[in-house]
Amino acid sequence: MRKLEKMKKRVMIEASVAGGIVLVAVGVLAFAMHLTSIHSDEMTVAKNALQAERVKLEDLNKQIEKTGISSQVYEEVVGRKANLNFALDRTALRSVLSQLKGRYRLSYLAMEVSPAEKFSNKELEALSIEAMQMRVKLNVSGMSDTHIYSFLQDMQQALPGLIKPVIVTLKRDRKFDMEALTQIKAGNTLPMVSGVIEFMWYGFKPPVEEPNAG
Amino acid sequence: MIQAARAARSSRPAKRGGAVPAPSATPDKPPFTLDTIKEKIQSLSSFTIGSKQFILFIGDEGAVLVLIQSGRISRRLYAPSPAPEHVHPFLELLRVNSGVPISVMLDVMDQSYVRHTFPPVSVFGIKKLVERRLDRDFSSEDIRGSMLIGRDSEGRKEWNYLLISVANSSMIQQWTETIFELPNRMLGMYLIPIEAQNFIVDLAKLCSPTPAIKAMWRLMVCHDKVSGYRQVVLKDNQLVFTRLTAATSDMAPDVMAAAIEQEILSTIEYLRRLSYNDQAGLEVFVIIADEVKPLIKNDRINATSMKCLSPFEVAEMMKLEQAALSGDRFADVVIASHFGMGTKRRLRLLPPYAQKLTVLYQSSFALKVATAVLLLGLVYAVVMEFFNAADVKININRAIRDKETATEEIAKAERSLSGLGAMQGEVLNVATLYGGVLQKRPLPLDFVKAMGKVVNDNRLVRSLDWRFESEAAAKARTPKTPAPQPEQAAQPEQAVEQFIVKVEVKLSGHGGDRKNFINLAYRLIGDMKAAFPNYEVEHDPLPGTTTNEESLKLIFDESGSDEYLEDNHAVVVLHVKGPKPALAEQPATPKDD
Numbered sequence: 001m002r003k004l005e006k007m008k009k010r011v012m013i014e015a016s017v018a019g020g021i022v023l024v025a026v027g028v029l030a031f032a033m034h035l036t037s038i039h040s041d042e043m044t045v046a047k048n049a050l051q052a053e054r055v056k057l058e059d060l061n062k063q064i065e066k067t068g069i070s071s072q073v074y075e076e077v078v079g080r081k082a083n084l085n086f087a088l089d090r091t092a093l094r095s096v097l098s099q100l101k102g103r104y105r106l107s108y109l110a111m112e113v114s115p116a117e118k119f120s121n122k123e124l125e126a127l128s129i130e131a132m133q134m135r136v137k138l139n140v141s142g143m144s145d146t147h148i149y150s151f152l153q154d155m156q157q158a159l160p161g162l163i164k165p166v167i168v169t170l171k172r173d174r175k176f177d178m179e180a181l182t183q184i185k186a187g188n189t190l191p192m193v194s195g196v197i198e199f200m201w202y203g204f205k206p207p208v209e210e211p212n213a214g
Numbered sequence: 215m216i217q218a219a220r221a222a223r224s225s226r227p228a229k230r231g232g233a234v235p236a237p238s239a240t241p242d243k244p245p246f247t248l249d250t251i252k253e254k255i256q257s258l259s260s261f262t263i264g265s266k267q268f269i270l271f272i273g274d275e276g277a278v279l280v281l282i283q284s285g286r287i288s289r290r291l292y293a294p295s296p297a298p299e300h301v302h303p304f305l306e307l308l309r310v311n312s313g314v315p316i317s318v319m320l321d322v323m324d325q326s327y328v329r330h331t332f333p334p335v336s337v338f339g340i341k342k343l344v345e346r347r348l349d350r351d352f353s354s355e356d357i358r359g360s361m362l363i364g365r366d367s368e369g370r371k372e373w374n375y376l377l378i379s380v381a382n383s384s385m386i387q388q389w390t391e392t393i394f395e396l397p398n399r400m401l402g403m404y405l406i407p408i409e410a411q412n413f414i415v416d417l418a419k420l421c422s423p424t425p426a427i428k429a430m431w432r433l434m435v436c437h438d439k440v441s442g443y444r445q446v447v448l449k450d451n452q453l454v455f456t457r458l459t460a461a462t463s464d465m466a467p468d469v470m471a472a473a474i475e476q477e478i479l480s481t482i483e484y485l486r487r488l489s490y491n492d493q494a495g496l497e498v499f500v501i502i503a504d505e506v507k508p509l510i511k512n513d514r515i516n517a518t519s520m521k522c523l524s525p526f527e528v529a530e531m532m533k534l535e536q537a538a539l540s541g542d543r544f545a546d547v548v549i550a551s552h553f554g555m556g557t558k559r560r561l562r563l564l565p566p567y568a569q570k571l572t573v574l575y576q577s578s579f580a581l582k583v584a585t586a587v588l589l590l591g592l593v594y595a596v597v598m599e600f601f602n603a604a605d606v607k608i609n610i611n612r613a614i615r616d617k618e619t620a621t622e623e624i625a626k627a628e629r630s631l632s633g634l635g636a637m638q639g640e641v642l643n644v645a646t647l648y649g650g651v652l653q654k655r656p657l658p659l660d661f662v663k664a665m666g667k668v669v670n671d672n673r674l675v676r677s678l679d680w681r682f683e684s685e686a687a688a689k690a691r692t693p694k695t696p697a698p699q700p701e702q703a704a705q706p707e708q709a710v711e712q713f714i715v716k717v718e719v720k721l722s723g724h725g726g727d728r729k730n731f732i733n734l735a736y737r738l739i740g741d742m743k744a745a746f747p748n749y750e751v752e753h754d755p756l757p758g759t760t761t762n763e764e765s766l767k768l769i770f771d772e773s774g775s776d777e778y779l780e781d782n783h784a785v786v787v788l789h790v791k792g793p794k795p796a797l798a799e800q801p802a803t804p805k806d807d
Contacts, residue, residue: 002395003394003395003396003397003571004567004570004571004574007571007574007575007578008574010574010578011574011577011578011581014578014581014582015581018581018582018584018585021585021589022585022588022589022592025588025589025592025593025596026592028592028596029592029595029596029599032595032596032599032600032603033599035599035600035603036599036602036603036606039603039606039607039610040606042606042610043606043609043610043613046610046613046614046617047613049613049617050613050616050617050620053617053620053621053624054620056620056624057620057623057624057627060624060627060628060631061627063627063631064627064630064631066642067631067641067642069645070641070642070644070645070646071641071645073644073645073648073649073653074641074644074645074648076648077644077645077648086640086643086644086647121650123646123649123650124646124647124650124651126642126646127643127646127647128639128642128643129639129643131647131650145675145678149659149662152658152659153659162647162648162651162652164651164652164655164657165657165658165659165680166681166682166684166685167679167680167681167682167685168658168678168679168680168681169677169678169679169680169681170675170677170678171676171677171678172674172675172676172677195678198685200651202647202651202652203647204643204647
């Protein structure tokens with residue numbers, strides 16, 4: 001009977017040892033899983049940080065790209081304009097028109113300007129400064145349509161901001177006959193062609209609002 | 215039904231001939247039962263490849279202990295009784311080899327074999343029936359067991375079992391108590407008549423591999439030191455009869471031969487009651503001392519064949535190394551060696567105490583196997599987890615490196631951006647404003663420039679009305695609206711805005727002829743369409759022409775005044791609208807060639 005007891009004891013010891021070994025193995029496994037878990041958390045943090053950096057880099061690259069494109073567009077605008085001021089300035093409008101009236105010997109030039117208004121559309125959402133618009137109507141008479149077209153072209157270049165003509169109507173008022181030729185030779189500004197030019201005047205809000213001289 | 219076969223001492227025949235009744239159906243392969251699985255598991259748990267094994271051959275006259283090591287007999291000891299003074303060498307050898315398991319072979323007189331038929335219950339229920347029968351037929355003190363002989367293939371398909379009992383005599387108890395308390399594991403107790411079946415079959419194959427006449431009956435007589443003359447009879451390789459006769463070793467060879475012949479003849483007499491006849495064929499194997507061999511004659515026995523072999527010859531034939539020496543007279547060691555080196559076990563018996571020990575051994579084995587499997591799984595999981603952790607760590611390092619690279623690139627990009635200086639903001643704003651209000655939009659001067667290719671000295675533009683279509687629509691609503699339309703202006707710009715132009719062109723060079731004028735007018739219209747391919751170019755009805763919807767009044771006279779057109783009336787009114795929406799993505803400038 002002693003052997004039976006011994007065997008029981010032995011099996012118990014074996015079970016204990018086996019349990020201990022298994023427990024140790026489970027512990028090691030738990031430790032390994034814990035390590036993996038910690039590393040997984042670290043990896044999540046690292047990946048998030050990497051993602052954030054990538055997003056930032058992407059934004060910057062977009063900005064660089066946009067700046068590159070913008071630079072091209074800006075060069076196109078600069079190529080078309082003599083005045084690189086983009087703030088809407090009625091004084092400048094008056095001055096430029098006055099100059100151009102003389103240059104193109106316009107017999108008549110009158111303007112109506114609407115109040116400045118804020119302007120926006122989907123494409124202008126990226127602006128960092130407020131865009132403004134005014135509608136300008138010019139009644140004009142000149143010696144020829146060529147004078148008036150040249151006046152219009154110079155005006156687009158010389159005025160600050162951007163000009164978008166929306167209506168141009170011209171009408172030949174009289175024949176180019178001997179009498180007209182005589183008068184022109186005499187230095188008179190004969191109204192041969194008259195018309196209306198309406199345009200939208202776009203630009204930025206001036207830094208300091210000046211009193212309207214017009 | 216029940217036929218007890220209790221071996222007889224000396225020449226006394228066993229009760230009712232000592233026969234083990236042959237089953238009605240004798241399949242070579244016993245049917246599969248739950249016991250089969252259990253035996254397989256037990257044999258697996260006690261499996262010892264190439265290792266040592268003790269065989270303790272116990273008889274009424276003592277015991278032989280055989281140590282088998284690496285397929286050969288390493289040691290053999292004899293003890294006449296289980297008395298401490300006799301078993302001391304046994305215990306010493308066992309103590310030295312305490313980890314070597316022991317199998318006990320019993321060749322004692324007091325054994326019972328009862329064939330019993332059980333009703334055709336399921337394989338799950340037969341075990342209980344057998345157990346119940348064993349409890350009823352045998353004493354609880356006995357060492358009992360059962361062996362499935364077969365199952366009827368026809369009729370009720372009853373189970374045929376051989377119920378076996380060995381009296382747990384004081385001698386056996388002494389032996390078992392001695393063995394059980396040893397540290398060596400006892401694998402089981404086996405009965406010589408049962409296990410000798412394998413021995414006889416193997417011996418028959420070796421003695422006559424291709425017999426001329428296949429004998430139905432086989433009889434083996436062996437002289438065992440610890441028990442006496444053991445006779446085992448097989449019919450169709452199934453145990454049908456066994457007898458044990460005590461023998462004295464100091465008999466003269468001729469007397470011993472005569473005694474053996476007489477025992478065989480007595481056995482044959484019993485066999486005749488079990489349907490034995492001379493025509494069925496009988497092979498007789500006698501394992502006896504070398505000097506007795508030639509004295510045993512087949513004349514009286516009249517067997518089909520008769521082989522008398524010494525233990526040494528048997529060991530040589532069966533390649534049982536060191537199982538017998540040339541002078542050995544007894545078969546105990548040879549039979550024990552054959553059993554120990556073989557793998558087949560017919561029936562294992564276990565006393566209750568040994569059963570408990572076996573359960574504990576099996577529990578220990580199962581525990582070890584389970585622990586090993588679990589440990590393997592855990593080690594695998596741990597290794598995989600560490601690999602996983604290492605992989606994650608590598609990914610972290612990679613992410614950190616990538617982040618550092620990205621940070622460097624960010625720094626570069628920031629430097630590039632800062633290099634653009636203060637102009638950057640204004641450049642962006644101007645470009646954005648230009649893109650938002652002017653870029654890709656048609657302008658009147660572009661139209662005028664294109665018109666310049668069409669007009670000449672004979673085509674004088676009398677008036678021009680250029681306006682965006684939105685302005686035309688506004689004009690249609692309110693003729694005079696110099697003020698801007700904020701909500702309209704604030705609408706998202708189309709990809710390309712359309713404009714509408716009305717041009718009045720006065721033609722000259724027609725000489726007042728209507729037909730000439732019309733030709734010139736259509737040429738002008740054609741030129742306009744060519745100059746503005748992406749625009750709709752239309753014209754008002756030409757002067758001097760009417761449509762079918764208008765009334766027509768003419769005076770035909772010889773002066774031909776009906777063909778005359780006044781100079782002031784030679785005007786073509788053109789309407790240009792565009793660019794066409796399908797071409798909206800293209801630059802909105804007219805053809806300029």
